[in-house]
Amino acid sequence: MNDPGHRIHDPVPMAVLGVSGRMGRALLLAMDEAGGIRLSGASASSDSRWVGMDAGAAAQGAARGVAVLADPASAIQGAAVAIDFTLPQATGANLDACVAARCPLVIGTTGHASEIRDRIVRAADHIPLVMAPNMSVGVNLLLELVEQAARQLDERYDIEIFEAHHRDKKDAPSGTALGLAAAAAAGRGVELEQVAEYGRHGLTGARRPGNIGFSVFRGGDIVGEHTVSFAGIGERIELTHRASDRLAFARGAVRAARWLIGRPSGLYSMRDVLGFR
Known part of the structure; x- marks a missing residue:
């Protein structure tokens, strides 16, 4: 598992993959609302105008002191867990980065092709993963x-x-x-x-x-x-x-990310996170 090197009472370092999208600002707001979390890294697609800029600006909010990176492997360095709200075609690279770093991953992206769904299942042999069609x-x-x-x-x-x-x-x-x-x-x-x-x-x-x-x-x-x-x-x-507000999805994703830390490798759903099964 990715070793963020944080003490038990330190804020949880969390990376957001896809910070410049519709869910980016909602995730940052949900992290602030939850408390005890800090943004440790952020990514966007390589052709995004926000690459190299502050993640808060990319999500149309206050500055965070974290630069938006095009490389997911760099974005998750030091993270205890990552949340992916990118596009389906970006999930493969995000998976590879998280598996290599042993970083738990929450996938909120939908619309994956069958090949990517198979890769997600295989990745869950190596890291804990939460994937759900909806995080609320x-x-x-x-x-x-x-x-x-x-x-x-x-x-x-x-x-x-x-x-x-x-x-x-x-x-x-x-x-x-x-x-x-x-x-x-x-x-x-x-x-x-x-x-x-x-x-x-x-x-x-x-x-x-x-x-x-x-x-x-x-x-x-x-x-x-x-x-x-x-x-x-x-x-x-x-x-x-x-x-009526994307915060409902973001709150669920942040809750799932916190729940995932320390879990054994495997593919989990939001129903696992919420204790429905």
Whole structure:
């Protein structure tokens, strides 16, 4: 494990990979709010205009005295744990750096290709990793509720996942929507890919019993909204989470990072962090 050389009462040194993105400022604010944490390093993509500048400025906040670096291996030097909110194509390099330094890693990035997901699993043989489609406490409670509801409501109840995000989000369905669908599938004891219905166009025919459908909206500056609908004959049950501030995700990521320090190697989820399993 990365040896930050800090004493037990010193602030926890934490690195933020992707500090100049939408989550960057939220993570710094969440670290300040939590207390007992200091930013030890920060990174951004090599073509970012913020490389070489102060991490606080990159996240549109107060100066931090930490320069933004393009090299993740340099950014995590001295960190007790790192948080990755970059782009999917940057996760591989971040993984390699953390494995080499034995630095625990929290991955909040979504939209990974299968090859990167496989690399994440392999990396967890060497370091402790938390990865979740959504870091907020509320969403992870929603995952539990969806799984329980799906276990009780059989195929006479059609399941649809509705999600909405800002216009710049690049992946669809969202990682959270996929996580909610996976929770519903687990509740029914089926594999998601056997029942997932990702899009509809033209003469699609009647809905196949047991399918889990997705409806996606992109627009404006929506932080994140997810509803799981169980539609039966004569009644409908809906479970909804709406995020109005990215701090909800950042607080969860910081909580996960603190929890991860000192854990054995392995792949953990937010449900582990929150004690749901």
